[in-house]
Amino acid sequence: MKLTQPHRDALADILQWRRDVRHFRPDQLPDRIRDTLQKSMDFAPSVGNARPWRVIEVASQNARKAIIANFESANADAADIYTPDRRENYVALKLAGLQEAPLQLAVFTDLAVEAGHGLGRQSMPEMLQYSTVTAIHTLWLTARAENIGVGWVSILDPAVVCDVLAVPDTWMLTGYLCIGYAAEEDDTPLLDRNGWQANSATRWERR
Numbered sequence: 001m002k003l004t005q006p007h008r009d010a011l012a013d014i015l016q017w018r019r020d021v022r023h024f025r026p027d028q029l030p031d032r033i034r035d036t037l038q039k040s041m042d043f044a045p046s047v048g049n050a051r052p053w054r055v056i057e058v059a060s061q062n063a064r065k066a067i068i069a070n071f072e073s074a075n076a077d078a079a080d081i082y083t084p085d086r087r088e089n090y091v092a093l094k095l096a097g098l099q100e101a102p103l104q105l106a107v108f109t110d111l112a113v114e115a116g117h118g119l120g121r122q123s124m125p126e127m128l129q130y131s132t133v134t135a136i137h138t139l140w141l142t143a144r145a146e147n148i149g150v151g152w153v154s155i156l157d158p159a160v161v162c163d164v165l166a167v168p169d170t171w172m173l174t175g176y177l178c179i180g181y182a183a184e185e186d187d188t189p190l191l192d193r194n195g196w197q198a199n200s201a202t203r204w205e206r207r
Contacts, residue, residue, distance in 0.1 A: 048116030
């Protein structure tokens with residue numbers, strides 16, 4: 001299939017409107033959306049075709065409460081590194097949609113995956129984690145195409161998440177995703193709008 005200008009325009013729109021979402025509506029997502037997001041990850045590239053990502057849908061209230069407590073503890077610790085003025089700005093930010101997001105996914109990298117037979121990661125073993133990141137990004141763009149928002153929560157203690165979800169020792173937490181219909185739409189990053197950090201152009205050098 002030869003891609004045409006409408007395809008390129010659609011991709012440009014998806015990239016522009018792909019934003020980290022922290023404000024969600026409580027509406028549940030239809031099963032079709034779940035299936036679409038799951039299948040989208042099958043199209044993601046991975047080193048040696050190892051496909052090391054492992055996904056757990058965090059649905060139980062007990063698990064979610066534990067994740068929220070984990071976030072609140074890590075968030076308090078993170079606030080302490082800033083000067084008083086910057087700390088005030090930090091505390092005012094909404095940095096996660098854990099209370100509202102109807103779908104929450106913990107995405108892990110299996111560091112002991114046998115698939116791929118080690119191809120492409122002997123000198124760069126971190127390629128397994130990079131592969132999981134590309135799978136997350138593929139899901140993210142697919143969600144945006146479905147008018148679904150995604151928020152990546154990084155203010156967590158990964159060890160606690162692993163304990164809460166009782167995953168194998170070889171699994172490393174790569175991303176915790178909040179997914180749902182966005183409460184508001186904007187093509188400007190929230191941190192840019194809130195004055196934390198302006199968006200900057202990609203640094204691209206030729207040497």
